[in-house]
Amino acid sequence: MxxxxxxxxxxxxxxxxxxxxxxxxxxxxxxxxxxxxxxxxxxxxxxxxxxxxxxxxxxxxxxxxxxxxxxxxxxxxxxxxxxxxxxxxxxxxxxxxxxxxxxxxxxxxxxxxxxxxxxxxxxxxxxxxxxxxxxxxxxxxxxxxxxxxxxxFLDSLTGIPNRRHFDETLSTEWKRCIRLESPLSIVIGDVDFFKQFNDIYGHQAGDSCLRAIASSLNESLFRVEDMVARYGGEEFAAILPGTDACGALSVARRMLRSARELRIPHEKGIGGHVSCSFGIATARPNADQPAFDLLHSADANLYAAKRAGRNQIGLPKQFDHAL
Known part of the structure; x- marks a missing residue:
């Protein structure tokens, strides 16, 4: 040696x-x-x-x-x-x-x-x-x-990967899952009523809130290959290679729970605390389908969760029967 x-x-x-x-x-x-x-x-x-x-x-x-x-x-x-x-x-x-x-x-x-x-x-x-x-x-x-x-590759506020890193990782994992013929899931989360939080408590408190949320979401990932990034503003996104819809739901549930367990006060929030909404999407990547389609589906499911009342997970309809 x-x-x-x-x-x-x-x-x-x-x-x-x-x-x-x-x-x-x-x-x-x-x-x-x-x-x-x-x-x-x-x-x-x-x-x-x-x-x-x-x-x-x-x-x-x-x-x-x-x-x-x-x-x-x-x-x-x-x-x-x-x-x-x-x-x-x-x-x-x-x-x-x-x-x-x-x-x-x-x-x-x-x-x-x-x-x-x-x-x-x-x-x-x-x-x-x-x-x-x-x-x-x-x-x-x-x-x-x-x-x-x-x-x-890091978001300067939260210390987790930024949008650029997310995009590059998604492209890499999409190609890898094509080779391995394995599923790929995405979980997109958004802090509920965050604009109101900033208006009430100020931007400094808003920054502290985002840092705490980012840390809690990151700790909700148990596998080395999984990654969560700050996708933009108060939005976060996780890449879960080799994970099916059931696995993605389990991760989203941990994220939902960890955000609530921070118990950050928010007088305009659900139950008086900060919460998050999530959308998940799963696919078996193929060369004819762009990774953006999966991202778009997760985003659509996120907004479905927000329309349904927030503080919940929006699921892909095609997997409802399996979940």
Whole structure:
């Protein structure tokens, strides 16, 4: 096992003696962990398995050229993107031959620097430190990108996913349920008489109400794959992949109950407290039907619940007999 706080440096050197000398020199850097490979194939296997932060790569390898290994490393990085970002691992070539053409080929293949043998200990340590500083800056940029992406998917008021995240998740789950031939359900909820709540208690109290409702609805979901989002204003929507109408009704009932159990006072509300109305819809997704149709059905059932008196669940008529 590797220490997560230490950076992995992969040394690819066919000579066991030279590899040991390089590792002995680099061992002076306490923040790194060293791995050694003697062939190109071994190096690529280690790269894919351990994701090193830096590669020291001898140009001459017994089974392939170091330049080919560099190309393979860059291809691997391109194929393992995460959140739209590619990894970039610095590659320092080691060469016993001072050939400018080889240097140019190495840089074009994806290398970042060249060191000629015999390598000065001072220069080697300086180059490695410099590359690892760049790696640290790259990681900071990736962290910032990840945080910005997370923020862009969260509703700033309630802290649950926003409409954008909901739309993307619905599209993804719709396609997945088509492949799996499984049902998909949606529950849409709306805070009853919310405009009146804001008028009576003010917008600050309204914001606190929405945060409490969002938290209670989120806690009503028991499965990791289920998601509830703020759909807009005082409206919330949940995506329940692999859930049939009966399962969706169970979730909606928990949501209905959890909102009421908050017992937020509302003099114009039902029974003097804040409540929510819900509409559910279920379908077996297919490629000829857009996901929006399911959303539209859930929305229609929500408004049916509101017309019927609020604080209740609007059900799809085709499932009445099954519920």
């Amino acid at each position: 590797h220490d997560k706080d230490r950076l992995i440096v992969l040394v690819v050197e066919p000579s066991a003696r030279n590899r040991a000398l390089i590792c002995e020199c680099l061992a002076q850097l306490p923040e790194i962990e060293l791995l050694g490979a003697s062939t190109g194939s071994e190096a690529l296997q280690m790269f894919r398995q351990h994701s090193p932060s830096l590669v020291l790569l001898d140009v001459a390898q017994p089974d392939t050229q170091g330049i080919s290994i560099a190309r393979a490393i860059r291809e691997t990085e391109q194929n393992t993107q995460h959140l739209g970002l590619s990894r970039w691992t610095p590659i320092i070539f080691l060469s016993a031959v001072t050939d400018e053409d080889v240097l140019a080929q190495g840089i074009l293949a994806g290398g970042d620097d060249f060191l000629y043998k015999p390598v000065s200990e001072v220069v080697l340590l300086a180059k490695v430190r410099a590359m690892l500083r760049i790696v640290a800056m790259q990681e900071e940029l990736h962290d910032a990108h990840r945080k910005l992406r997370e923020i862009s």
